[in-house]
Amino acid sequence: MFDFFIQLHPVGQAFIITLFTWGMTALGAALVFFTKNITPKILDGMLGFAGGVMIAASFWSLLSPALEMASQSSVPNWLPAAVGFMLGGIVLSLVDKILPHLHPNMPRSEAEGLRTGKRRRSTLLVLAITLHNIPEGLAIGVAFGAVLSDFHSASLAGAIALGLGIAIQNFPEGMAVSFPLRRDGMSRKKSFFYGQLSGAVEPIAGVIGALSVLFIKPILPYALSFAAGAMIFVVVEEVIPGSQEEGNTDLATIFLMIGFVGMMILDVALG
Template sequence: MFEWFSELSHVYQALIAGLFTWSMTALGAAVVFLVRTVNNKLLNTMQGFAAGVMIAASFWSLLAPALEFSEKAGQIAWMPAATGFLLGGFFIRGLDVVIPHMHAHASPGHQTEGRKSNLKKSTLLLLAITLHNIPEGLALGVAFGAIGHATGEGALMAAVGLAIGIGIQNIPEGTALSLPIHGDGKSKWQAFNFGQASALVEPIFAVIGAAAILLVTPLLPYALAFAAGAMIFVVVEELIPESQSGENTDLATLGLMVGFTIMMILDVSLG
């Protein structure tokens, strides 16, 4: 089934994976054609689920391989992982400061983050989710770029498992963006287009990540850890606070645990 896919270059594999995760976001955004509002219990649970997926992926799909590659290269195993992880967090923090954006469930006194601007609310919401999706695209790229340097035969399936996990958690992200934008007065088509557009950065950064690994092999453990650090920053700064912002904290926490478990199973069984 995956024979044709395995014969492609790793950059094309990363592109296809990024297009898949983008399509899952579009699927979630399409919910706006069916309903006008989303149940807060479901939304908070799915936000927790997304956080769990990203936490598990950060370790099993990114940090653990980074440590393994460093050790096999004769380096201090923790050095590239620690350096890349911190740089990934600082990178997203930098974007957070520079790019104006707004989270859907921001408190009234903290509506806009980043540089001051006169952008519309819908654009600010789009930029917030787009920032979230950049590390996911990078994670896909470095995971597929790392296949050529792996010693085991399960590297491709592990990368595919990562794409599946990210794709699953992208569905509620698309919904969480399109519904508030529609509720703010945009048409359903406009809300859908904003929702799906937020994930267009994923195939772009997936290609960038894979190409960087193929061109500069020594970057591999740093890049894997960089993507992990960027994802963890998003989880702690955005996903967990938003999932816990309502009255459904227990459901959100259970959703996180389920998401973590499913991603762990995907990575370990496929990898």
Template sequence: MLDWFANANPVLQATLAGVFTWLMTTLGSALVFFFNDINRRVLDIMNGFAAGVMIAASFWSLLAPSIEASVEAGWGRLAFFPALVGFLVGGLFLRGIDYITPHLHMGKNKTDAEGPKTKLPATTLLFLAVTIHNIPEGLSVGVGFGAQELGLSSLASAMVLTMGIGLQNFPEGAALSMPIRAEGASKWRAFQLGQASALVEIVGAAIGALLVSQVTVILPYALAFAAGAMIFVCVEQLIPESQSHGNSDIATIALLVGFGVMMTLDVALG
């Protein structure tokens, strides 16, 4: 089975990897059937850990290969330029999506919803917030597999990135389904919205791999784009949420642990 996967087309590999990250979200969302709510301290720890994983993945799995690709393309001392452009555009892209899409971050009241004014229920706004921020995760998985075409990412490295994203998707699924349950939705409804928020990762992974494998010149930009979008999510959502409820110390330690876990996986196995 592993041999078949290793020899598969990178787009297919990325799509299957996206399915894996979605399944991890689904497993996390299923916790709503066993628990009525999630302890705020636990949620802050989850958010801190997820931020650490994403920050580490942004550098080791995305930005470093982006700069390496530019060096190999002959950019010389300007090898930072594609990475810089892609990184900034990735963050601004997520900011633009935030601006045009109504959404509500976890732990906020509906009056604090961001984006255009809307009459959508709080549960839908929570779902939209997490779905928006799952976009860069799917793209990062896709470009990781697509980068194999130029030898800038090994199968092992792409799989480590997928493992890291999946690892932080498990608590993310729970962190979405349980607040939705707390808003009054049924457990089944909360579970459905929780798992559905990660479906975009499958699509994003396939698109990212397809673009990179077909238009190789965009590879350094695409890698950095995914990194910028992921850092935007960390700074705009995960870190503030983990630090705003009196659990800043343990949440910060969780971030360090998440960073360390992802760094270890990428360097040791990638």
């Protein structure tokens, strides 16, 4: 099975890995079939862990390879990383202001984005987690697309490590949608459906990311840095604040550090 995966084109590899990350979102959402509530400490710890994974992936899997690739170009090696990183944050900031969405555990009145009439709470929650998954899918796609480049830092093992790390942190994201909906009285089936739906965008974003760098190789350092900036924006704007809303600050911080170290080890060991 793994030999079959190795022989696939990077676009196909990115698609399969992002299907797996979507599946992990669904797995987290599926816990709603077994219980209606989950203690805030558990959810906050898992969100903190997810934030740590995303921060580590942003540097070890995205920014560091971008810097190495840019060192072989005619521009200063820091320029593509700086431009791409800031552009990723700016684009996600604009999307955050435009896309109607609601952070988990927040009242309907605090929905963000453009006001477009009354939207269901379920839709707003799905859109919020979807906002997370777009840069994650792009990051995986760009990492696999970069494998066809001749840069030492762009390896298949590193791309797989990134996919595994994002898959692990997708687990609490599925929970973050399905459990609030279940507490609001929605059926288990519908809560699960909306929880897993937020991960459906990752295969689409993964394929787009892989195709973009395959056809426009010079943008590779910018694309990697763009994905890193978008992920850091999501972590700082939503994941970290969401992990500390219930007052479990120290717990969330420790788990963030555990997630960071785990992803760092995974990326360095495999990459």
